[in-house]
Amino acid sequence: MSSNILRKAYNKRPSSIISRYQSISKLFLSSSNPQIQSTDFYSSIDKPQHHASKFEFLSKNASGVSLASNKRLNFSCGCSLNNTRLLFSTQAAVQPSTADGLTVDAIVANQWTILDESESDWKSHASAIAQSIRLIKKRLQWEKLKVRLEMLSFQLEKPDLWDDPVHAGKISREHGSLMGKMKLVNGLEQELIEHIDMIKLAREEEDHDLESESVKALLKMRQSVKEKELEALLAGEHDSCSCYIEVQAGAGGTESMDWAGMVMQMYKMWAERRGYGVTVVDEMRGEIAGIKRATIKVDGEYAYGYAKAEVGAHRLVRISPFDAAKRRHTSFAAVAVTPILGDGSHHVQINESDLRIERYRSGGAGGQHANVTDSAVRITHIPTGITAACQNERSQHQNKASAMAVLQSRLDQREMARQAQMNSQYTQSLTDNSWGNQIRSYVLHPYRMVKDLRTNFEVSDTDSVLEGEIDDFILSFLTDSMDKENE
């Protein structure tokens, strides 16, 4: 009967971890209640109490999850900034642990064999999850993140913080986002520990239903945490932004313009596959085929995080259909990617008087003389010489607004690169990739192969790649560079 009740609780959505635990503690009496503690449930009696208390403290603040078994120690520790700071300086030492003192690190250290997912072995699942958590931490640059958080909390405490509201806004945004990451990881660690406690408990009770359900829950977690591994690749400050992708044909006339057109088409299809919105902002077609250059806007979460992996020169080798002599040609297309920062997080304030705004591709007397549907606008930022153009909107006003947005993000990116150079401490080295760097080679003749020169990842189905199946290239690059970088 007890297991039935438990199962009901168990089947609820994730928040049920708490309720489940509560029901367990009610049914079986919690270990943390010394008077009625039944040591049978745990192999180890001397569970370090301070451990639990600190954990309680942590979980209250960091993940909002509270262990019912520790209710007794539920001292108040609100969220005042002082406490927060204390929290960050202490939590490095604290890790959630099972009733018998097992921590995530200990699980990793145990090196339990990781079997296939289909094997219903809790130790294997637990081990896999613990490994994933460790990888996530690594990708989040855990140690740096903690230092950074501490620094940010320190700054947030300053009484004069809001004297500079722009700076304050920036700090609080970053603080919020890093806190989110910290909570995520803390939550995962805790969840793993709770699952293990449950399994052990079920075993003690010889409740096989409960045990198998707990193992299933663990398996589920193993799968979801795998996805989080990927998400952790995109933890850069601007990774979640939408972005612009710009493709420019290299030297070599029609063949390379055609190639630039193919590359742009590949990104359009990739973006559509991922469910992103795609709009052409600026496009300069080649006279015969392809494009001289083009810029698209890719709208959606993490568009920049993924697309930034594409920055660089892309090389094509094939027999050119534009060469009557049917010779083999090598051509290049350069790809640049710019994040679109949200309002209020711009790094550069554009001065209207620094701009030169021009209508282009306009000839003749204009005004009432001309009927045009083309109202292309190019904006030049005179001090930097950076330009942006848009011609795909239906009014000049909108073309100007779009071009301004492109210009803004280019200036922002330039400024971020400058700042990154100045303080190389907490930066994303990926964006530094100059777009002259050759990153990938697409060979269509004499054999067919797309190969990433950074990761050596390769695919022989060139058509699928050119139709936008580039996720594997992106992920392998992100994994590689992330995991290398944090070594």
Next chain:
Amino acid sequence: MNLSSLARLSSLSTVFASRTLNRSIAFKPISCSSSVSVPHAPTSLNPNLPLFLRPPTFTATLSDLQKWQNWAKNLASSIGSSFTDSDNGPDSEILHRELNWLIEDALQNPKPLLTRNDSDHDIVLQLRADLGDLYTLWKQRIEKRRPFQYIVGCEHWRDLVLSVEEGVLIPRPETELIIDLVDDTIKQNEELKEGLWVDLGTGSGAIAIGIGKILGDSGRVIAIDLSPIAVQVASFNVNRYNLQDKISVKQGSWFEPLIEFEGRVAGFVSNPPYIPSGHIKGLQAEVGRHEPILALDGGEDGMSDLLHLCKGAALMLKPGGFFAFETNGEDQCLFLVDHMETIHHDSFHNLKIIPDFAGIQRFVTGIRI
């Protein structure tokens, strides 16, 4: 001057009347060749609802639409740069883009056409016009050089989408800047922001609506046009942007209907006809063959209406009031400024000539002393 302008007015009105007549015969509204006829006019104001506002009562499979699109694309490609070479008309790249916009306006949900989903060729799309109508429209675009904006019944202008049809000038991108000039002015002058503005020769109502949207709560606009079609279309657009309490559209000649506001107007804005009569024949086909001559012909040197309006500005504006006129270019700007400095030298100051984004000296602005 009075006499000649009167004469011109009456001659234009004749032209105008004959064109209207012409139009009602020649211009068959984009109608449903299908038997399921659609009530096109929910409001009696405008008989020609822009395509994008019509109900999506037609259907076609994706593959049928794509076949039509290929036909239309090929037709556009066949033009190459011949229109550009002959009269600075659109080349095939621009026509291709127009084609995409036509499809965008015709489709209830333009999204799926962008993707290449080879598998679902027979998905059924909801259209706002029958494929047969689209065929006729696109042929008119290419073969008759009918302006794209008349084809789809609207023009995107600033952040507005304005209904337009034969008989009404399609607002030009250059003219958008007048709103920026007004905006700059009223930002610095609260009194003007809350005052009475007039848009003379309002056409589709573009300038009036653009100004109406940036004025303060008590700011008002009177929009005037001689053409009854312009008055109809402008009223429709004003209603569509829900500005009927702020903007009143009146039929009449220039500032005649405004006599009661003499000396009380805060802003006086116009894009009057300014093309010299001799240039009308050589205009780009889209303009010369399809747009109303009443909106284009500015008399022998193109300045008749502009000069008339200078007088109006002197008469109507209150001290500190602002005016902005669009012109044909540098010559007209210089002439206007010179004229004002000599003939109306005690009426205006702060006269400025302002270029458009193509670098052509396009606008004259000033302040009533």
